[in-house]
Amino acid sequence: MLAELRATAKELRKTLPAERFRVERALATGRVWEWHEVCAFYLDHPVTGAFGRALIWQVAGGPAGLPVRAGDAWELAGPDGGRVRPGPDAAVTLWHPIAHTAEEVRAWRDHLMASGLRQPFKQAFREVYLLTPAEEETHDHSLRFANHLLRYGQAKALLTGRGWTGLSLGHWDAAGGSSQAEAVRELPGGLRATWSFFLDEHSFERDGYGATASVCVSDALRFLPAGGRPVPLREVPPLVLSETLRDADLAVGVTSTGLDPAGHGAYWESYGFGDLGESARVRRDAVARLLLRLSIADRCELSDRFLVVRGDLRTYKIHLGSGNILMEPDDAYLCIVPGPGRDQVFLPFEEDGGLLSVILSKAFLLAADTAIGDPTITRQIRG
Numbered sequence: 001m002l003a004e005l006r007a008t009a010k011e012l013r014k015t016l017p018a019e020r021f022r023v024e025r026a027l028a029t030g031r032v033w034e035w036h037e038v039c040a041f042y043l044d045h046p047v048t049g050a051f052g053r054a055l056i057w058q059v060a061g062g063p064a065g066l067p068v069r070a071g072d073a074w075e076l077a078g079p080d081g082g083r084v085r086p087g088p089d090a091a092v093t094l095w096h097p098i099a100h101t102a103e104e105v106r107a108w109r110d111h112l113m114a115s116g117l118r119q120p121f122k123q124a125f126r127e128v129y130l131l132t133p134a135e136e137e138t139h140d141h142s143l144r145f146a147n148h149l150l151r152y153g154q155a156k157a158l159l160t161g162r163g164w165t166g167l168s169l170g171h172w173d174a175a176g177g178s179s180q181a182e183a184v185r186e187l188p189g190g191l192r193a194t195w196s197f198f199l200d201e202h203s204f205e206r207d208g209y210g211a212t213a214s215v216c217v218s219d220a221l222r223f224l225p226a227g228g229r230p231v232p233l234r235e236v237p238p239l240v241l242s243e244t245l246r247d248a249d250l251a252v253g254v255t256s257t258g259l260d261p262a263g264h265g266a267y268w269e270s271y272g273f274g275d276l277g278e279s280a281r282v283r284r285d286a287v288a289r290l291l292l293r294l295s296i297a298d299r300c301e302l303s304d305r306f307l308v309v310r311g312d313l314r315t316y317k318i319h320l321g322s323g324n325i326l327m328e329p330d331d332a333y334l335c336i337v338p339g340p341g342r343d344q345v346f347l348p349f350e351e352d353g354g355l356l357s358v359i360l361s362k363a364f365l366l367a368a369d370t371a372i373g374d375p376t377i378t379r380q381i382r383g
Contacts, residue, residue, distance in 0.1 A: 015047060016047065016050075019047055019048050019051065020051055020120050020121065020350075021161075021162075023042070023048065023051050023052070023055070023094075023120070023121075024120075024121045025163075026094060027055075027094040027096060027121075027123065027126075028239075028243040028246075029188050029239075029243075030093060030096070030188070030239050031093065031094070032060065032091050032092070032093050033091075033092050033093070034088065034089050034090065034091065034092070035059075035086040035087060035088055035089070035090045035092050036088040036089070038052070038057060038074075038092050039073075039074050042055075043067050043074050050120070051120040052067065053066075053067050054066075054117055054118065054119050054120055055067075055094060055095075055119060055120070055123055056094070056095035056108060056123055056124065057076055057092050057093070057094060057095060058092065058093050058094070058095040059076070059084065059086050059090050059091070059092055060090070060091035060092065060093060062084070062090075063076065063078060063082070063084050064076065064078065064095045065077045065078045065082075065083065065084065066117070068083065070083070070085070073085060079107045079108055079110070079111035080107075094123070095108075095123065096123075096126065096239065097123075097124070097126050097128055098128045098238055098239055098242050099239075105124065108124040109124050109125060109285070109289065109348070110289075111124075112124050112125075112348045113289045113290075113348055116346060117348070118346070118347060118348060118349065118350070119348060119349045119350070120349075120350055121349060121350055122282070122349045123349070124348070124349075125282055125285070125286055125348060125349050126246075126282075127242075127246055127249065127278045127279050127281075127282050128242055128278070129144075129241065129242040129245035129246060129249070129278055130238070130242070131233055131234060131241065132144065135233050136233075136234070138220075138233075139232055139233065140222060140229075140230040140231065140232050140233065141220040141221065141222045141230060141233070142220065142221045142222075142233060142245065143219075143220055143221075144221075144245060144248070145195075145218055145221065145245070145248040145249060145251075145252050146218055146219050146220055146221075147217065147218065147219075148217070148218045148252045148256055148258075148267075148271070149200075149215050149216075149217060149256065149257040149258070149267050150197075150215065150216055150217070150218060150251065150252065150255045150256055150257065151214065151215060151255045151256075151257060152169060152213045152214055152215055152216040153212075153214070154254070154255040155167070155197075155216065155251050155255040156168075158250070158251050158254055158255060159183050159195075159247070159251055162185075162247050162250075163185050163186070164183040164184060164185045164195070164247070165183070165184055165185070166181065166182055166183055166184045167181050167182070167183040167197060168181050169181050169197060169198075169199055169213045169216050170211050170212060170213050171199075171203070171204055171207065171209070171210065171211050171212070171213060179198055179199040179203075180196070180197070180198045180199075181196075181197050181198075182194045182195065182196050182197070183195045183197065185244070185247070187223070187240050187244065188237075188240060189237065189240065190225055190226055191223050191224065191225060191231065191236070191240060192223070192224055192225075192226070193221060193222070193223055193244045194221070194222050194223075194224060195218065195219075195220075195221045195222075195248060196218075196219035196220050196221075197216045197217065197218055197219060198216065198217050198219060199213055199215075199216060199217070200215070200217050203215060203216075215257060218248075218251075218252065221244070221245070221248060223236045223240075223241075223244070246278075246279075249277060249278060249279045250279070252277075253277070253279050253280075253321075253355070256271055256322075257271075258270070258271025258272045258322055259271075259272070259322050259323065259324075261324070261335045261336060261337050261338075262335055271321070271322060272319060272321075272322040272324040273305070273319050273322070273324060273326065274305075274321070275305065276304075276305055276320060276321050277321060279321075280320050280321035283320050283321075283355065283356050283359075284302065284320045286347070286348065286349075286356060287302065287307055287320065287356070287359070287360075288302055289348075290345065290346070290347075290360070293345075293346065294345065294360075294363075294364075296309070296363060296364060296367040299311070299367045300363060300367070303317070305319060305320060305321070306318060306319055306320060306326075307320060307359060307363055309362075309363045309366045309367050310367070311366050311367055311368070311369030311370070312368075312369055312370045313369045313370060313381055313382065314327045314328060314369065314381055315327070315328040315329075316328070316334065316362075316366045316369075317331075318359050318362055318363060318366075320359065322355075323338075323355055323358050323359050323362065325362065325366075327380075327381065332380070332383075334377070334380050334381065335376075335380065336362055336365070336377060338358045338361065338362075345357070345360050369381060
């Protein structure tokens with residue numbers, strides 16, 4: 001019996017991430033269900049129910065809410081407490097912030113924080129990527145996530161896991177084009193996204209003249225119909241544009257060499273301490289809401305790019321985009337390699353890459369800087 005239970009638990013551990021990703025893809029593609037299907041497959045289901053009951057569902061053209069049980073049926077409860085019971089055949093989608101006002105998004109974020117509900121992925125706190133003036137100028141391609149140095153193997157694995165194909169770079173045949181590649185993703189509506197990558201001029205030497213590339217450089221991202229020329233970005237459906245750029249932001253935010261605690265160079269400095277991108281701005285919003293709940297709240301404050309933590313020995317600025325740290329008064333860099341044990345703080349979503357929890361863990365550590373016992377850290381703090 002015990003062996004059977006262990007085998008079942010092992011299968012569930014494999015199944016849950018795949019199901020979680022499948023549900024998130026449904027959000028990203030705007031899939032429509034009938035309400036009775038949602039109840040059967042996402043609310044009452046023993047596996048996907050754990051996800052579905054923590055997500056916001058929206059009746060097409062109508063109200064949105066979190067599922068609540070009412071007798072033998074499910075209803076949707078809004079952040080104001082109002083309820084609606086959709087008809088069995090009502091068309092329902094997963095709520096996405098791109099179609100709602102800032103006030104509505106704020107109300108849902110406040111509600112999640114107040115109720116302590118943790119979503120299986122970012123929904124209320126999901127990033128939204130709207131067309132920028134720079135992208136209007138480039139017309140049919142986006143350079144928003146170009147010129148980033150990414151850890152190639154990690155970037156390829158992440159993008160492959162999110163449905164991108166074709167990214168293959170290496171030093172084995174430069175003449176045959178292995179120094180350039182495109183990651184391709186099939187999208188709703190017959191479109192496909194292509195994201196270009198290349199190996200920089202220092203790659204061969206950096207990798208010891210071996211075949212395997214360690215770092216790649218991101219380039220332009222385009223949208224194409226089957227067999228056609230690139231589509232003007234303004235003609236790409238907003239949800240498709242936003243979710244594709246979100247994949248690119250996630251790849252950069254998780255695999256950039258600018259995240260290296262022991263990094264150096266112009267790119268590392270620019271990424272590690274520069275302006276915040278959309279993902280980091282959402283992280284800043286989450287930190288702002290979480291601070292009031294933290295025992296170290298009186299030692300913390302937020303600036304535009306940093307979580308500032310006042311210790312007894314120094315004051316520290318943790319960058320909200322990279323997690324890198326500067327120490328006042330001279331902005332000396334503090335290198336801390338995140339360990340496996342992090343402070344358990346309520347987060348309103350499961351975060352890809354886990355940088356929010358890393359930042360909060362560093363804040364707790366530095367707020368009590370006189371108690372730090374690691375000599376590799378204390379030597380830097382005390383100079």
